[in-house]
Amino acid sequence: MHGEYKIPGGKLVVVDLDSENGLLRDVRVAGDFFLEPDEAITAIDNALEGAPAETDAAGLVARIEAALPEGTVMYGLTAEGVAVAVRRALARATDWTDYEWQLIHERPQSPALHMALDEVLTAEVAAGRRPPTLRVWEWAEPSVIIGSFQSLRNEVDPEGAARHGITVVRRISGGGAMFVEVGNSITYSLSVPAPLVSGMSFAESYAYLDDWVLGAFGDMGIKAWYQPLNDIATDAGKIGGAAQKRMVPTDGGPGAVLHHVTMSYDIDADKMLEVLRIGKEKMSDKGTKSAKKRVDPLRRQTGLPRETVIDKMLDSFRVRYGLTEGRVTDEEMARAEHLAETKYSDPEWTARVP
Template sequence: MHGEYKVPGGKLVVVDLEVEDGVLREVRVAGDFFLEPDEAILAIDGALEGAPASTDAAGLAARITAALPESAVMLGLTAEGVGIAVRRALAHATEWSDYDWQLIHEPPQSPALHMALDEVITTEVAAGRRPPTLRVWEWDSPAVIIGSFQSLRNEVDPGGVERHGVTVVRRVSGGGAMFVEPGNTITYSLSVPEALVSGLSFADSYAYLDDWVLGALGDMGIRAWYQPLNDIATEAGKIAGAAQKRMVGPDGGPGAVLHHVTMSYDIDADKMLDVLRIGKEKLSDKGTQSAKKRVDPLRRQTGLAREQVIENMIASFRNRYGLTGGEVTAEEMARAETLVRTKFATDEWIARVP
């Protein structure tokens, strides 16, 4: 069995192993990490040898930590990362390069249609009728997108929404509210087979699916990192937030994961504060006194036009994993438009948590 895991902000860990009589055998850990002294790698292999195959990633990490000499130094590597790589091997997880990725980047669409397209495309990936897909959104109007479980009245100021002509929609994933305007945000979705995140905890999957965009930002001179549970941050502040939804496959079989991210390019913070009800409690764990400081536009950090930032991100993904151009099919669009009418544009859905 073979498993790979890219440690967030670190290096690739590769594990090859066998399972005999319910325990790990012939365990070999490798990768492009740094480890001192040399014999520490043998200690890691030895710690995993004979471990019950049912041991979770935390338990495997504990075995490794206990076996390492006090002088051991790991750079780009963590005991937890090795444990995750083992679990991915046992789960027969796939890798990014196993797939033929498709790009969808179409003209501006309505907020409700974007919500529906996320559901339709991810459902198609789960059913095996569509390849894993990177979809870059373009907005035709300003919007507030609230999380699946958020209270409408607690998150949105109706007066501000009316003053600024903002559309309110609710997405299928959890997480917090987002304020977007055409040209001021960069939003994308990844619709991926569940096998890509096999062996990862829900929290670990966020970091794993965000890793490519951290590399893309690095190519543009921005040192960014994953900030648990669902943020991307830089030294200057938060620049993006992610959310996920797991969708079951046909007949309850393996499904797909929807992972979507909204990045701040040039947010009008005053307008955002007039539209969203951002409480002191929400800001308290961010170490800031105002919501303005939480929004750090990519425009200032890159000095690039929004279109150029998107082009660079797409190029980075293509260079890493391959990417061919595609489009929403006529059938997918028809289903999405039906979902807009019957679900995403209805008061029943938008106010399902009043």
């Protein structure tokens, strides 16, 4: 069995092993990390040898840490990262490069249709009828998108939304509210087969699926990092947030994960504060007193046009994993348009948590 895990902000960890009578055998840990002293790598292998295959990540970490020689120093490597790689080997997890990735980047669409497309395309990946897909959104109108479990009245000021012509929709994933205006945000979705994140916790899968965009920002000279649970941050402030929804296997398919991210390219902070109700508790949790300072737009950080930032992101993804041009099929679009009308434009869905 073979498992790989790119530690966020660190290096690649590779684990090869067998499982015999429910125990780990012939464990070999490798990668492009740095580790001192040399004998520490053997200690890690020996710590995992004979471990019950059902040992959870925390149990594997405990075995590794107990076996490390005194004074061991890891660079780009963590015991947690090794444990994830082991769990991915046992789950026979896939890697980014195992797939033919498809790009969808189409005309501006309504907020309700974007919600519906996320659901339909990810369901198609879950059923095995669509390849893993990276979809870049273009907005036809300004919107607030609230998380699946958020209270509508607690998150949105209806008078402010009406005054500024803001459409409010609810998505199927959890997380917080997103404020977007035409041309002022960069939003994308990853619809990926579930085996890509096999062996990972929810938190680990967020970091793993965000790692490529952190690399893309690095190529643009922006030092960005994943900030648990679902933020993309820089020294200047947060630039984006992610949300996920898991879809179970259907029609013999692998199941899928919807991972979507919205980043602020530019933002009208005053308008945002007139539309969103950002509570004091949320602000104190983020360690800042000003909502305006929580988000630092990409326009200021890059000095590049929005289209250029998107192109550089896609180029980075393409170099890493490959990416071919695709489209929403007629059948997928018909289903999405029906869902946009019957579900995502329905006031009962939008206010399902009043």
